[in-house]
Amino acid sequence: MTGTDVAEKNAIAGVGVYTPRYRVDAETFIEAWGGFEARGVAAKSVAAGDEDTVTMAAEAAERALADADVDPESVTALRFATTTPTVEEFDVGATLAAILGLPTSVAVSVDTQSTGAGTRALRAGFDDEGTTLVVASDAPFAAPDDAVDHAAGAGAVAFLLTAEGTVGLREATTYTEEFPGTRFRGHGSATVERYEATAYERHAFSGPIAAAVGSLDDPETAVALTAPDGSLPHRAARALDFDADVYHAADRFGDLGAASALFGLVTAWDDGVDAVTLVGYGDGATVDALVLDGRLDASLDRETEAIGYAEYLRKRGHVVTDDGGVN
Amino acid sequence: MTEVYVIGASQSDYGAFPEESYRSLFTTAYEGAVDAVDGDFDESLIEEAYVGTLGVGGRQLGLSGPAVTEHVGLHGVSCTRVENACAASGTALRQATLAVKSGVVDVALAGGFEVMTDMSGEQTRYWLGVSGETEWERMAGTTFAGVYAQMADAHMAEHGTTREQLSRVAVKNHANGAKNPHAHLGFECSLEDAMAGTPVADPLNLYDCCPTSDGASVAIVANEEVARELTESPVRVAGTGQASARVGLFQRPTLTGVPASRKAAEQAYEQAGIGPDDVDFAEVHDCFSIAELMAYEDLGFCAPGEAGSYIERGATEPDGERPVNLSGGLKSKGHPIGATGTGQTVEVFKQLRGEAGGRQVDGLETGLSHNVGGSGGAAVVTVYEGGWA
Amino acid sequence: MGAYTSVPTWWNHSDSRYRLVCGECPECGAVSFPPSGACTDCHERVEFEEFEPEGTGTVLSVTVIEGGAPPEFASLLATEDAIAVAVVELDEGARLPAMMADCDPHAVARGDRVERVVRRIYEQEGVVRYGSKFRPVRE
Numbered sequence: 001m002t003g004t005d006v007a008e009k010n011a012i013a014g015v016g017v018y019t020p021r022y023r024v025d026a027e028t029f030i031e032a033w034g035g036f037e038a039r040g041v042a043a044k045s046v047a048a049g050d051e052d053t054v055t056m057a058a059e060a061a062e063r064a065l066a067d068a069d070v071d072p073e074s075v076t077a078l079r080f081a082t083t084t085p086t087v088e089e090f091d092v093g094a095t096l097a098a099i100l101g102l103p104t105s106v107a108v109s110v111d112t113q114s115t116g117a118g119t120r121a122l123r124a125g126f127d128d129e130g131t132t133l134v135v136a137s138d139a140p141f142a143a144p145d146d147a148v149d150h151a152a153g154a155g156a157v158a159f160l161l162t163a164e165g166t167v168g169l170r171e172a173t174t175y176t177e178e179f180p181g182t183r184f185r186g187h188g189s190a191t192v193e194r195y196e197a198t199a200y201e202r203h204a205f206s207g208p209i210a211a212a213v214g215s216l217d218d219p220e221t222a223v224a225l226t227a228p229d230g231s232l233p234h235r236a237a238r239a240l241d242f243d244a245d246v247y248h249a250a251d252r253f254g255d256l257g258a259a260s261a262l263f264g265l266v267t268a269w270d271d272g273v274d275a276v277t278l279v280g281y282g283d284g285a286t287v288d289a290l291v292l293d294g295r296l297d298a299s300l301d302r303e304t305e306a307i308g309y310a311e312y313l314r315k316r317g318h319v320v321t322d323d324g325g326v327n
Numbered sequence: 328m329t330e331v332y333v334i335g336a337s338q339s340d341y342g343a344f345p346e347e348s349y350r351s352l353f354t355t356a357y358e359g360a361v362d363a364v365d366g367d368f369d370e371s372l373i374e375e376a377y378v379g380t381l382g383v384g385g386r387q388l389g390l391s392g393p394a395v396t397e398h399v400g401l402h403g404v405s406c407t408r409v410e411n412a413c414a415a416s417g418t419a420l421r422q423a424t425l426a427v428k429s430g431v432v433d434v435a436l437a438g439g440f441e442v443m444t445d446m447s448g449e450q451t452r453y454w455l456g457v458s459g460e461t462e463w464e465r466m467a468g469t470t471f472a473g474v475y476a477q478m479a480d481a482h483m484a485e486h487g488t489t490r491e492q493l494s495r496v497a498v499k500n501h502a503n504g505a506k507n508p509h510a511h512l513g514f515e516c517s518l519e520d521a522m523a524g525t526p527v528a529d530p531l532n533l534y535d536c537c538p539t540s541d542g543a544s545v546a547i548v549a550n551e552e553v554a555r556e557l558t559e560s561p562v563r564v565a566g567t568g569q570a571s572a573r574v575g576l577f578q579r580p581t582l583t584g585v586p587a588s589r590k591a592a593e594q595a596y597e598q599a600g601i602g603p604d605d606v607d608f609a610e611v612h613d614c615f616s617i618a619e620l621m622a623y624e625d626l627g628f629c630a631p632g633e634a635g636s637y638i639e640r641g642a643t644e645p646d647g648e649r650p651v652n653l654s655g656g657l658k659s660k661g662h663p664i665g666a667t668g669t670g671q672t673v674e675v676f677k678q679l680r681g682e683a684g685g686r687q688v689d690g691l692e693t694g695l696s697h698n699v700g701g702s703g704g705a706a707v708v709t710v711y712e713g714g715w716a
Numbered sequence: 717m718g719a720y721t722s723v724p725t726w727w728n729h730s731d732s733r734y735r736l737v738c739g740e741c742p743e744c745g746a747v748s749f750p751p752s753g754a755c756t757d758c759h760e761r762v763e764f765e766e767f768e769p770e771g772t773g774t775v776l777s778v779t780v781i782e783g784g785a786p787p788e789f790a791s792l793l794a795t796e797d798a799i800a801v802a803v804v805e806l807d808e809g810a811r812l813p814a815m816m817a818d819c820d821p822h823a824v825a826r827g828d829r830v831e832r833v834v835r836r837i838y839e840q841e842g843v844v845r846y847g848s849k850f851r852p853v854r855e
Contacts, residue, residue, distance in 0.1 A: 021818055049795030050817055050835040054846065058834045086844060099734045099834050099846060101768065303854060305820065314795045449787050456786040460813075462721055462729075463750070466837055466847065467813035468781060468789050468801045476779030477803055484777075484826050528801075529780040529822075577749075577803050577811040578756045582777050 040230020119280020504655020
């Protein structure tokens with residue numbers, strides 16, 4: 001599908017990024033653990049004790065609204081994506097809408113259960129009529145000795161889409177094929193688990209991505225992908241039938257879950273790229289591949305503070321009980 | 328209207344007493360107050376009682392007044408529990424005074440109690456925050472020390488008040504409290520120690536903060552007719568003032584003073600027909616060092632902004648022009664919340680009658696007590712004079 | 717256990733919790749926060765003209781809490797070590813108590829320019845209460 005009617009469709013008019021200020025680097029992990037299981041992650045962001053996926057989403061969303069110079073009252077749809085909603089049942093979209101001051105008529109949807117949720121929400125936003133706020137916010141969590149937790153970062157990205165936006169969707173494809181057990185979070189569990197059959201997992205990641213991108217009519221060679229770590233996106237890119245320039249943010253921020261691919265998109269824009277193939281992958285597996293034309297300015301830089309491993313564990317909630325005691 | 332006299336006043340020891348209860352502490356204070364009455368006092372003359380307590384720990388939140396007055400045998404009296412945070416029993420004294428002054432009763436009791444040291448750490452931290460504005464101030468993380476720290480920060484910035492001047496409050500009050508056998512922290516501290524205390528809420532350190540204490544106090548007030556029958560060493564309640572203000576610091580017009588204290592002081596001075604210059608000595612509400620400095624200004628002992636230099640020149644030392652907190656104050660004597668107000672009355676009563684033992688200052692005629700609730704949502708000021716009207 | 721602010725109480729003021737909605741007094745023009753009760757300046761009972769401020773202001777006074785926090789903030793203190801708590805004056809005039817976020821608590825000082833952010837305030841009875849905090853304005 002080539003976009004002949006792009007002008008009538010929604011396009012991205014504003015972008016906002018938020019990462020928490022704390023950073024922990026690979027060296028700090030190696031000193032504490034004797035190793036660091038997150039390949040290609042040099043450092044990652046860590047949320048403060050008063051942050052969660054809702055507050056990070058609010059930060060990014062307010063920046064996107066300001067970037068597009070759009071009044072919150074005029075937003076008609078809110079699409080919120082996260083694999084780590086703060087509650088299992090309850091529409092956190094309503095909380096986010098209230099924090100942002102969106103009108104009570106706003107159509108709220110929450111995409112979850114998939115690291116591809118952010119890309120899926122963005123894709124839906126292109127099809128919306130009216131002003132859509134797409135927000136992806138995540139902070140994956142696993143056991144402290146698990147590679148998923150070593151990689152886990154925290155951050156949020158938001159896009160404001162209107163008919164007047166400048167970054168349009170050229171084409172989009174989807175690919176779905178079942179690969180049981182690769183990465184999942186069980187019922188009632190706070191921690192993500194992996195099956196840990198490495199070859200199978202790599203196949204489950206690269207295969208669907210190659211299939212989705214392969215079915216695009218006119219993919220861009222700049223490819224922004226979901227990045228569970230800093231290595232897998234490069235491995236997946238090698239399976240494509242063209243030489244890709246890979247963009248992801250896992251090297252700087254770690255695994256950003258449902259926001260991961262969208263951070264890759266912003267990273268590409270930050271690098272001056274103005275046409276990007278955006279690939280959102282969710283274990284299951286499903287892939288959305290989008291080709292976007294245009295770019296917006298967005299900085300991923302902010303003032304940061306490096307923390308040690310013990311501080312990291314406390315901020316991640318690995319050792320602190322609900323009443324402030326220490327496990 | 329009759330004049331009102333304090334005819335007896337006493338307190339329990341203040342401190343940490345695992346073997347005591349709020350009732351046993353109140354009993355001690357009550358019996359002491361009855362004993363302090365000079366003549367042969369008939370306890371059945373007490374017809375009205377006001378008992379101050381915040382209710383820390385929730386041990387008897389309902390009917391906490393009768394829970395102690397019936398316990399000491401004041402059977403059937405009209406008893407009211409008074410809650411005004413840390414100004415509870417200062418308020419009780421005002422109510423007792425008004426009851427006598429109105430002619431409704433001849434003799435009334437004012438008192439208070441609190442037990443604060445027997446709770447778990449979590450309970451203690453919970454209860455210490457209940458007198459701040461809960462919905463906004465406490466939910467912003469403002470602890471009780473924190474709100475006074477904010478006032479100290481502003482006072483230091485606006486008036487140049489120094490770390491050393493704050494610490495001088497602790498040094499003076501500990502020196503005074505070391506001479507008070509009832510004091511919770513009856514030890515002296517050096518200026519160096521006081522300046523180097525463990526941080527609590529910047530800029531306040533441990534030595535800037537009063538302790539949490541167990542204790543009780545009682546004052547018995549009577550009309551002139553009864554007082555003349557019982558004593559030849561009268562202590563008259565010459566003036567009483569009370570005022571309120573927004574509970575949260577953020578909703579008050581100043582961060583560097585307590586408007587309710589100013590208003591209460593104006594009323595008390597006017598009623599007593601005196602001005603601040605006539606006050607020989609005072610017991611002021613020094614829950615934190617900055618609170619005593621602000622009290623100097625709010626009570627008119629010195630000009631606004633000059634409290635730092637006022638204490639620095641020794642004006643409020645026992646040998647200064649106007650001794651403040653000869654008892655040791657909340658800082659050294661202790662702060663069993665509900666007992667504090669009438670506990671201040673005990674010290675004024677003793678000083679005016681020359682019964683303060685090793686900390687007695689001679690020649691005192693006019694005393695003042697100043698009791699503040701929370702960070703200034705309520706304040707009570709009482710002026711006392713020795714001798715008959 | 718924590719200070720008991722019921723969920724409906726919190727919800728009643730959610731516009732002020734989230735976006736600092738203030739009230740301008742039609743009698744004297746002063747701005748009150750929250751916009752309920754008598755005007756904080758002239759003390760008249762009025763119908764406030766509610767408005768959403770810019771969310772920027774200045775620190776009037778600040779302290780750092782390193783211990784003794786009430787139970788509702790025990791876990792935050794455990795993860796963050798210290799909490800800066802300020803009185804902030806909004807550019808529109810109202811004052812409010814506010815926790816600082818997203819910064820070194822020891823680096824906050826009177827006179828600092830700050831902006832509103834929304835954070836978790838605390839959790840009670842399984843319900844997270846969100847509300848405004850402030851962080852230094854970074855140019």
